[in-house]
Amino acid sequence: MQVRKIMCACGSGLGSSLMVEMNIQDVLKKMGVEGVEVVHSTTSDVHPGAADLFVVGRDLADFIKDVDKDEIIVLQNIVDKGELEEKLRAKLEA
Template sequence: MKRIMAVCGSGLGSSFMVEMNANEVLNELGISGCEVTHSSLADATADQADIFITARDLEDSASHLPNLIILDALFDKDELKVKLQEKLGC
């Protein structure tokens, strides 16, 4: 099972919205076997997920996390879909 974690500064609003969008996109793509969660950037550790999603403005702060998806437009589902497909190889 692939673990995907959305991270933001506080771990509340925007990361939760990205989690919901990621679940929606995965369902649209017919991809199962992924667990999507969210967290604050400060609490996220490299072992908590296989793929991390964050906003462009947090890219430098998230450099300790592996396999990053950096979103230019945090709530753009089309961008998220393209980048998830690239990371998941589908």
């Protein structure tokens, strides 16, 4: 899928979401992907069109209702870069 903007979200928009944002930037660099904007915010900012791809931890997945399931990555372990890379590749290379 064509991804220009990725939004990481958590309950307060400055803890786990920021950590995920950093990990995404590292993984994108490793994958050689450029030109993707990565932002962090609260789950209340997650709306269709706010980004092309949304990344959340599993505890918050149920709070994201109006976005297409294909546009969401749910992480079991927020600090696991291996899981993140696998799931990002599956989306970006699809």
